[in-house]
Amino acid sequence: MDSINIEGTPKTPSISFDAKTGQIEIKGRSIPENSIEFYKPLVEWLDKYSEIAQGTVNVIIQLEYFNTSSSKCILDVFKKLENLHSKSKAEVVINWYYEEDDEDMLEAGEDYQSILKIPFKMVEIAE
Amino acid sequence: MKADIHSIYLEVKKGNLIAAHEGEITSEVITEFLSKVEDSLLQNGEAVKIVRKLYNILVEALQNLYHHLEIPPKDYSESLHLDENCRYAFCTLVKEGKGSFKITTGNFVKGKTIQFLKDRIEQLNYLSTYELKELYKRVLNNDEFSEKGGGGLGFIEMARMSGNKLGYDFIKYDSQYSFFVLEIHIN
Numbered sequence: 001m002d003s004i005n006i007e008g009t010p011k012t013p014s015i016s017f018d019a020k021t022g023q024i025e026i027k028g029r030s031i032p033e034n035s036i037e038f039y040k041p042l043v044e045w046l047d048k049y050s051e052i053a054q055g056t057v058n059v060i061i062q063l064e065y066f067n068t069s070s071s072k073c074i075l076d077v078f079k080k081l082e083n084l085h086s087k088s089k090a091e092v093v094i095n096w097y098y099e100e101d102d103e104d105m106l107e108a109g110e111d112y113q114s115i116l117k118i119p120f121k122m123v124e125i126a127e
Numbered sequence: 128m129k130a131d132i133h134s135i136y137l138e139v140k141k142g143n144l145i146a147a148h149e150g151e152i153t154s155e156v157i158t159e160f161l162s163k164v165e166d167s168l169l170q171n172g173e174a175v176k177i178v179r180k181l182y183n184i185l186v187e188a189l190q191n192l193y194h195h196l197e198i199p200p201k202d203y204s205e206s207l208h209l210d211e212n213c214r215y216a217f218c219t220l221v222k223e224g225k226g227s228f229k230i231t232t233g234n235f236v237k238g239k240t241i242q243f244l245k246d247r248i249e250q251l252n253y254l255s256t257y258e259l260k261e262l263y264k265r266v267l268n269n270d271e272f273s274e275k276g277g278g279g280l281g282f283i284e285m286a287r288m289s290g291n292k293l294g295y296d297f298i299k300y301d302s303q304y305s306f307f308v309l310e311i312h313i314n
Contacts, residue, residue: 033154065186067187068280071280075268104183104288111263
C-alpha cells in the first residue's frame with residue numbers, strides 16, 4: 001500500500017501517512033478555505049489502511065493553527081482511527097502536541113479526547 | 128439617500144491600525160492579510176498568546192466573508208469603481224490599548240440571512256463560556272457541512288476565543304440589501 005507524503009504550505013499541513021511503519025503525522029497549519037477537499041484523500045487512505053493495519057499505529061498531531069472547517073475534518077480522521085483501533089488488530093495512540101503556553105491548543109485536544117474512545121497522549125513542547 | 132458604506136470602513140480603521148483590507152476577498156488576499164498581521168504583531172513585540180488568538184479569530188472572520196458574502200448591489204460597485212462581480216468586503220484590525228484589540232468586518236447580506244445572523248449572534252451572546260464550549264463540541268461532532276463547506280462553527284469559535292460579546296449592526300442599503308458589520312473585541 002502506498003504512503004502519502006504532502007509538503008506543508010502556509011495554509012495546509014505537512015502530511016506523512018506511512019503504511020509500512022504505521023506512523024501517521026499531521027503537522028503545521030491547517031487553515032484552507034476548502035478543508036474537505038484537502039482531507040478527503042486522507043480519510044479514504046485510512047479506510048484502505050484499516051484492512052491491513054497491525055501493531056501500533058502512532059499518530060502525531062502537531063498543529064500550530066487550524067480553522068473550524070479543518071476541525072471537523074480532523075474529527076473525521078480521528079473517527080476512522082477510532083474504528084481502526086476497535087475493529088482491527090492494530091492499536092492506535094494519538095499524540096496531541098501543543099506548545100507550553102498554548103492552552104487553546106491543549107483544550108482543543110481535550111475536546112477531541114472527550115468525544116472519542118481512543119487513547120490520547122497530550123505532549124507539551126517546551127519553548 | 129443610501130447609507131455611505133465606504134465611510135464606515137474609513138471610520139473603523141481610525142486609531143492604531145495594524146492591518147486593513149477593503150475590496151475583493153480571495154484566498155490569496157486572506158493569506159496575505161494573515162501573514163501581514165502576524166508579522167506586524169510579532170514585530171511590535173505583542174505576546175505570542177494574543178497573536179495566536181487574533182490569528183485564529185481572523186481566520187474565521189475572513190473565511191466567513193469568503194464563503195458567505197453577497198456581491199454588492201450594482202450601484203455600490205459602480206460608485207467604488209469595482210468590477211461588477213467583485214466579492215467586496217472589508218476587514219480591519221485596530222489596537223485599542225495594551226493587549227486590547229478590535230477586529231471589524233463588513234459585507235453585504237440580503238434576504239433571510241439577515242435574520243439568521245441576528246438570531247445566531249444573539250444566541251451566542253447569551254451563552255456562558257461553558258455553554259459556548261459545550262455548543263462547540265456538539266456542533267463539531269454533528270457530521271454536518273454546509274453546501275459552502277462551512278462547519279457551522281465559525282461564529283461559535285470567534286465568540287469563544289474572544290471571550291467577549293460579539294458586536295454587530297445591520298445597515299439598510301436598499302429594499303434588498305443590508306450591510307453587515309461585525310465587531311469583535313479581544314483582550
